[in-house]
Amino acid sequence: MLKRCLIIGASGEIGCETTELLAAEGYEVAAHFHSNIRAIDELKQRVPSEKWLGAYQGDLSTAGGLDDLINKLPSSFDAVVFAQGNHSKKLLQDLSSTEMDQMYYVHVKSLWLITNKLLPSMISSKSGAIVVVSSVWGEEGASTEVVYSSVKGAQISFVKGLAKETAPSNIRVNAVTPGLIATKMNDHLSSEDMNMVKSEIPLGRLGTCEEVAQAILFLLNKQSSYITGHTLRVNGGWY
Numbered sequence: 588m589l590k591r592c593l594i595i596g597a598s599g600e601i602g603c604e605t606t607e608l609l610a611a612e613g614y615e616v617a618a619h620f621h622s623n624i625r626a627i628d629e630l631k632q633r634v635p636s637e638k639w640l641g642a643y644q645g646d647l648s649t650a651g652g653l654d655d656l657i658n659k660l661p662s663s664f665d666a667v668v669f670a671q672g673n674h675s676k677k678l679l680q681d682l683s684s685t686e687m688d689q690m691y692y693v694h695v696k697s698l699w700l701i702t703n704k705l706l707p708s709m710i711s712s713k714s715g716a717i718v719v720v721s722s723v724w725g726e727e728g729a730s731t732e733v734v735y736s737s738v739k740g741a742q743i744s745f746v747k748g749l750a751k752e753t754a755p756s757n758i759r760v761n762a763v764t765p766g767l768i769a770t771k772m773n774d775h776l777s778s779e780d781m782n783m784v785k786s787e788i789p790l791g792r793l794g795t796c797e798e799v800a801q802a803i804l805f806l807l808n809k810q811s812s813y814i815t816g817h818t819l820r821v822n823g824g825w826y
Contacts, residue, residue: 591615591640592807593664595647595701596671599621600770601720603630604796605668610638610803617664618642619656619671647671647697648689656744657700663708666716666807669698669742674772679733687734694738700743706753715758716807719746720799723766723822739764743818751814759815761806766822769793781810 592609596602597618603626617640620627627642630785645656650797673693675682702717709715724732725739743762750760767784773793776784787793803820804810820826 591617591664592668593617593619593660593705594668594670595619595697596603596669597642598626598671599670601765601768601796601799602668602670602769604806605670605773605800606630607633608797608800608804609668609779609807610634612808614638614666615640617661618722619660620644621646621648629678641759647674647693647752649692650696653692653697653700656758657704660701662704665709665712665714666718667701667705668718668720668803668807669701670720670803671697672720674732675735676732676775684747692736695741696711699740705751709758710753710756713757715753715756717746717749717758718803718806719743719760719762721746721762721783721818723765723820723825725763725777729766746817746818754815757812759806759811761811761814761816762818763799763802763806764818764820764822765794766820766825767793768796768799768821777783787825788822792823794823 592614594602594606594616597606598620606616606618615638618627620642631639643659646652671693719742721742722739724736725743726738746760746762753760799821802819806819
């Protein structure tokens with residue numbers, strides 16, 4: 588069983604839930620965060636001390652911030668979960684080039700560079716698991732979320748390509764695509780809009796962060812040992 592896991596974006600709601608669940612399931616966890624140190628401090632209190640490998644601050648939205656984080660990170664983990672993210676509801680023509688660059692760095696370039704640092708150790712040990720939290724919009728696309736949809740789609744392509752490249756080393760790479768999950772990211776929706784979306788979801792409700800975390804745990808564990816390059820949809824049947 589894989590034991591040492593790095594969670595990128597551990598201060599987010601899905602990242603926090605995943606970190607806590609993995610620790611409860613026997614993993615040693617290292618938590619990356621950008622600026623929400625309070626969430627990390629609270630998370631640390633909920634994780635057994637013997638399971639806590641440390642916290643690493645880093646801004647993924649710029650080349651300099653990403654390089655600084657990579658220089659601080661240990662190079663040896665058995666598994667990594669990419670749960671980082673930023674979001675925009677702007678029309679494409681209202682997004683600045685800087686905002687586009689930030690989305691690219693957070694969602695795509697960070698995948699490439701952090702994985703590049705961690706892969707040699709995994710290849711050497713002939714084992715490893717990587718899970719990327721993408722989005723339903725990476726599969727379907729969304730109006731007013733064109734750039735977000737683009738980078739989330741790129742994450743799915745990353746998973747498919749890397750899974751084939753690393754399979755000979757027994758490293759599995761998979762994605763989770765949450766649908767509408769009860770997080771602060773969806774606070775912008777009015778009650779009317781929320782009810783309309785719920786009516787379109789066959790299960791009739793929003794998903795929970797715990798349900799996404801359970802899907803991530805499954806893809807890390809031996810129960811999914813013959814699954815790689817897969818996109819696991821956690822969306823209540825919302826296709």
